[in-house]
Amino acid sequence: MEAIVDLGALARARDGDSSAFDALVEARVGSMLRTAMAITGDEAEARDAVQDALVAAWRQLDSLREPGAFDAWLTRILVNRCRRGLRRRIRIRDREVPVEVVAEVAIAPGEPGTDVVERRALERAFDRLSVDERTLLVLHHFDGRPLASIAEVLGIPVGTAKSRLSAARRSLERALEREAAR
Amino acid sequence: MTERPSDDAIRGMLEARAGGVGPDAERAVLAGARAAIGGTDSAGTSDVRFGLRPVTTTRPPSRAPLGLAAVAVAAVIAVAVFGTRPVAQPSATQAVVPSLGVAGASPSDRIVVAGSVRAEEFMHDLSAGRLDGKLAVIPGRVVVASGRCLAECTFVKIDGLPELWIAKGDRSTLDLEAAIGALTGIPVTVLRIEDAHAELVGWLAAGADDPLPANGLALVRDTVPAGGLVAVDGWLHPDGTDGVLTGISNWSPANRGGHDIGVYLDESYGTEPRYGTYLLRNQAPPSRLPGQASWHVVGTLDALTTVRVDQPRTDLAGPTIPAADVTAALKDGSLDGTVLAIDGELQTVIWDCPLDARPCLRFYVDGLPGIAVTWDGALQGSFGEAGGQVSVMEGRLLVTPHKGHLELLGRLDGALDQPVAVTDLDADEYRAGNRDPLGLLPVDGWLVAKGTMYCPMLRPGIGDPCSTGYSVLSPTAPDASGGLTSDTNEPVVIHRGAPGVGQLPIADPGPFLVREAVVRDACASSNGTTVAVDCGGGPILGWLLVARYDPATVRVVTFP
Numbered sequence: 001m002e003a004i005v006d007l008g009a010l011a012r013a014r015d016g017d018s019s020a021f022d023a024l025v026e027a028r029v030g031s032m033l034r035t036a037m038a039i040t041g042d043e044a045e046a047r048d049a050v051q052d053a054l055v056a057a058w059r060q061l062d063s064l065r066e067p068g069a070f071d072a073w074l075t076r077i078l079v080n081r082c083r084r085g086l087r088r089r090i091r092i093r094d095r096e097v098p099v100e101v102v103a104e105v106a107i108a109p110g111e112p113g114t115d116v117v118e119r120r121a122l123e124r125a126f127d128r129l130s131v132d133e134r135t136l137l138v139l140h141h142f143d144g145r146p147l148a149s150i151a152e153v154l155g156i157p158v159g160t161a162k163s164r165l166s167a168a169r170r171s172l173e174r175a176l177e178r179e180a181a182r
Numbered sequence: 183m184t185e186r187p188s189d190d191a192i193r194g195m196l197e198a199r200a201g202g203v204g205p206d207a208e209r210a211v212l213a214g215a216r217a218a219i220g221g222t223d224s225a226g227t228s229d230v231r232f233g234l235r236p237v238t239t240t241r242p243p244s245r246a247p248l249g250l251a252a253v254a255v256a257a258v259i260a261v262a263v264f265g266t267r268p269v270a271q272p273s274a275t276q277a278v279v280p281s282l283g284v285a286g287a288s289p290s291d292r293i294v295v296a297g298s299v300r301a302e303e304f305m306h307d308l309s310a311g312r313l314d315g316k317l318a319v320i321p322g323r324v325v326v327a328s329g330r331c332l333a334e335c336t337f338v339k340i341d342g343l344p345e346l347w348i349a350k351g352d353r354s355t356l357d358l359e360a361a362i363g364a365l366t367g368i369p370v371t372v373l374r375i376e377d378a379h380a381e382l383v384g385w386l387a388a389g390a391d392d393p394l395p396a397n398g399l400a401l402v403r404d405t406v407p408a409g410g411l412v413a414v415d416g417w418l419h420p421d422g423t424d425g426v427l428t429g430i431s432n433w434s435p436a437n438r439g440g441h442d443i444g445v446y447l448d449e450s451y452g453t454e455p456r457y458g459t460y461l462l463r464n465q466a467p468p469s470r471l472p473g474q475a476s477w478h479v480v481g482t483l484d485a486l487t488t489v490r491v492d493q494p495r496t497d498l499a500g501p502t503i504p505a506a507d508v509t510a511a512l513k514d515g516s517l518d519g520t521v522l523a524i525d526g527e528l529q530t531v532i533w534d535c536p537l538d539a540r541p542c543l544r545f546y547v548d549g550l551p552g553i554a555v556t557w558d559g560a561l562q563g564s565f566g567e568a569g570g571q572v573s574v575m576e577g578r579l580l581v582t583p584h585k586g587h588l589e590l591l592g593r594l595d596g597a598l599d600q601p602v603a604v605t606d607l608d609a610d611e612y613r614a615g616n617r618d619p620l621g622l623l624p625v626d627g628w629l630v631a632k633g634t635m636y637c638p639m640l641r642p643g644i645g646d647p648c649s650t651g652y653s654v655l656s657p658t659a660p661d662a663s664g665g666l667t668s669d670t671n672e673p674v675v676i677h678r679g680a681p682g683v684g685q686l687p688i689a690d691p692g693p694f695l696v697r698e699a700v701v702r703d704a705c706a707s708s709n710g711t712t713v714a715v716d717c718g719g720g721p722i723l724g725w726l727l728v729a730r731y732d733p734a735t736v737r738v739v740t741f742p
Contacts, residue, residue, distance in 0.1 A: 034200040054215035
């Protein structure tokens with residue numbers, strides 16, 4: 001979610017110009033959806049999270065102190081919405097990502113290091129992780145964010161982001177071992 | 183794939199996962215957001231734009247009418263305060279019902295199925311629906327917990343799993359309380375999981391450590407209570423609606439031995455003999471005669487159908503203090519402002535009210551006689567009726583000594599050394615989740631308070647003016663000027679005299695103890711920049727911060 005921030009549009013949006021805000025987020029909603037989908041694994045959950053995040057961002061624009069940090073700020077709101085949505089599943093079970101959907105994803109020949117079976121196992125292992133662990137892995141491996149950017153999004157020191165990312169990787173490895181033992 | 187997953191493999195998996203977004207998703211989400219903000223049409227037409235941005239923030243919509251929800255919660259709180267809330271649970275010091283080969287030293291040694299998962303993994307898999315259709319076997323102390331429903335709603339809770347609300351099935355509340363009251367030791371609870379929810383199957387009365395052999399059933403039939411469960415190994419010879427559980431594979435009516443046990447079962451077991459570990463329920467009536475049992479097969483216990491959960495952690499880190507020392511310290515005030523944990527029962531005792539000499543009830547904790555337990559600074563409970571003691575609350579009670587009394591902070595919901603993050607606090611979600619209104623939740627984060635600290639709890643019939651200040655719990659440290667650095671802050675009000683919370687302005691790191699409360703909190707703004715003074719909107723649920731604590735210094739009161 002790293003589109004160029006139109007600082008002029010952002011300033012107008014902060015002044016209440018809805019068209020300016022619309023233009024700002026329209027370019028980002030696609031990547032927001034993909035990030036949310038990667039974290040939650042559920043399209044309905046991802047849609048809700050992005051929609052909630054957009055509404056929250058509009059209402060909280062005043063709290064954005066660094067206009068240049070708009071993307072990190074928006075991502076932070078999004079991952080928080082994903083986190084809340086997943087926690088809510090404790091009581092309201094939403095639809096899981098059907099295995100068939102994953103299986104239907106075309107695998108290009110020579111795609112690095114995985115096949116459908118391994119990918120399923122890896123995804124099941126990923127689903128075993130906590131929301132925070134998933135978020136870290138998505139921000140790093142999917143969004144391609146460096147540690148400094150992850151730290152900015154999550155509002156934590158860079159060193160903490162690094163250690164948590166390592167811990168998330170270890171958790172994924174353990175979960176994968178558990179999947180293999182099933 | 184048992185080796186370490188490569189970066190490429192993880193990226194490939196995530197890209198495939200993210201690729202499941204439908205083609206119309208972007209447009210639908212934008213249209214939905216525009217409609218939610220207001221002043222737009224929800225059709226998502228290209229010329230629709232966001233409406234005017236509101237000046238003040240708004241709260242998420244309630245899932246129940248606000249007034250009704252507030253009244254309901256206030257009623258629950260009032261009932262709890264005034265001492266008639268029925269709560270029943272077993273003693274933590276009782277022993278397991280004896281069974282063949284049972285009585286392991288630790289519940290964690292119990293073996294029902296191979297392998298086990300941690301409580302956190304169990305909750306994660308449960309919420310994701312991955313355990314649907316399975317049985318779960320969990321050792322741990324159990325309690326009856328009242329939810330917040332307009333009709334009767336009683337749940338079962340397992341100590342150390344605060345997020346797990348177990349439906350009681352078709353049992354009546356009285357039957358449930360009786361069954362729990364009859365449990366001994368650390369019970370082993372069996373749950374059935376459907377649609378990411380748990381329903382109580384029952385408690386293992388025998389075979390919890392090692393399944394009984396089929397011919398052992400005859401030996402325990404008098405010790406397994408009606409409704410009690412037993413895990414049994416053996417050959418099941420079904421014939422459709424009933425069958426025989428035996429130790430031999432070639433059983434037939436012609437060669438039956440002396441240790442066959444007739445069992446009832448449903449048609450799903452077919453007619454082929456199968457060896458396995460079976461979960462049986464004794465459905466004999468409570469008034470049964472000695473030697474009478476009626477065994478029903480309610481499931482199979484194997485790695486495919488059953489998940490075994492390690493006993494959830496409930497231990498408290500930190501030093502202990504004898505009850506006698508607490509009594510002495512109350513006199514000199516040396517413990518004032520600290521947080522004490524008491525595994526015990528809050529009871530009431532008839533007392534002469536100081537004002538009008540009518541009998542009224544006062545709270546005390548069993549084991550600390552003569553020490554009044556206060557609630558929100560008040561000494562007395564409610565007008566009582568003659569008849570003696572009434573248990574009003576049981577569990578891990580957190581109190582703080584204050585001027586010779588013990589001020590009740592609440593009942594611990596969760597683990598003190600595992601505080602939740604501020605970003606995981608969601609009052610609306612908690613309200614929907616039937617949480618214990620007196621449950622204390624440890625929360626990590628920063629307390630930032632600038633304005634008036636105290637906003638009194640709303641009591642029935644009392645309409646206190648709302649303060650104009652606000653306080654928030656923030657996941658990140660405020661900046662040098664006290665400004666908030668996160669957009670995900672939770673408004674809180676601070677309990678009067680909350681231990682460990684200093685004078686204004688406050689910018690202190692936690693962890694803190696909070697509980698859900700009815701507060702007049704219409705004053706708070708979520709972004710911390712605008713304080714809207716509008717208290718006419720009625721009571722609002724929020725968080726009451728009752729103490730700051732150090733997990734390592736909470737003292738556990740021990741009793742001789």
